Amino acid sequence: MKRILVVDDEKNMRWAIKKALEKEAYKIYEAGNGLEAIEKFQEEMPDLILMDLKMPKMEGMEALKKIKEISEKTPVIMITAHGTMESAVEAMKIGALDYISKPFDIEELKVTIAKALKVMALQEEVSYLREELEKNTGKTIIGTSPQIQEILNIVERVASTNATVLILGESGTGKEVIANALHYSSNRKQKPYIKVNCGAIPENLVESELFGYEKGSFTGATARKIGKFEKADGGTIFLDEVGELDLSMQVKLLRVLQEREFERIGGNERVKVEIRVIAATNRDLYKMVEEGSFREDLYYRLNVIPIKLPSLRERKEDIPLLTDYFLQKYSQEVGRKNLVISEEVKKKLLNYQWRGNIRELENVIERMVLLGQGNIITEKDLPYEIIQEEKTEEIYRLPKEGLCIEELEKNLILQALERTEYNQTKAAQLLGMTRHTLLYRMEKHEIKKK
Missing domain, CATH: 1.10.8.60 (Helicase, Ruva Protein; domain 3)
Structure with missing residues (x-):
């Protein structure tokens, strides 16, 4: 549901716009002047702002400047009573996406809003795809070994599905490359692809990073924060090093995987998401389940399609x-x-x-x-x-012709003694044995003391 902030000092105008737009499944917030608009914007972070030009306390033009300083990407449509070109041009220079003149037809307003949201979505998609292209240039799956060919076969078969995938393997084996291949070979490839390194986030910040928070939910929460799961809506979320999550976060993750919904910290609103989940770890999750450090139900929820990468x-x-x-x-x-x-x-x-x-x-x-x-x-x-x-x-390395263990032992003892100028204590340390054991073996091999 897209969120729109309506800013106008006329209460009846706000009421009329709200009633009309709520029928289009928009969530509407209200502000009566520029100061209230800035405060409401920071609190709710709406997807679009519809703002009157002439208002008390702070006019729309000044509020537009301050809002653009906070978020340049948020589209703003200005409302002017007289439709003067001077006002419209000035607002567009500051950063307004469009303008509409009073009195306006409500259907015209709906079309203008829909166009603005579409432009914003296209801009975000272009920006996202450009970033992903830059990040993933040169990252491809290379190999002709039977193990790699089998993995490529699995990727090809499951990429277009919504099945959860668990990628296992030692550090450096290419787990992220496989996750990239799964996403970019799927029908979600033009949708968000959000990567989360679970092991790199401080334990006390994991929940807020994954699920976001509401303004005022804790000290320092000065504005609403959208979490990784919400950002991934419609696309793919890649949970790297998922084995590093503590048990309390495992419970919350399991709930999201089961219900595909969650609440931001400090909020009451249920946020529903439609996502594909890919997880990866270099740890032995099955062993962790046996040890009690990883939930069995979460393990089976993640381990729908396992892909084991060879070293x-x-x-x-x-x-x-x-x-x-x-x-x-x-x-x-x-x-x-x-x-x-x-x-x-x-x-x-x-x-x-x-x-x-x-x-x-x-x-x-x-x-x-x-x-x-x-x-x-x-x-x-x-x-x-x-x-x-x-x-x-x-x-x-064992020579092809073989060797005599007794001769090898004698040779190593002699080397150690010569290197330490026959200091028996130091020679024994080099050989990883006690001085008493060294004396016994010297006598056994008839090595004379000096």
């Missing part, structure tokens, strides 16, 4: 594709279009464990593009953690 370690065949993609992306950004990665580096990237998954790989490629010298990225450009992990793996 990068489980889909190593996709590493070369991802490497080439990120290399092209960042080399173009910095103007190094002829940049290539050496085969030795590619091999090391393929064998690395990637505990941070795709996000870590992207960061590594970006770093090498920015800091590397010349047109070829070589081993010297690799980050320390990749080089160090490879060295560690080489120490413990």
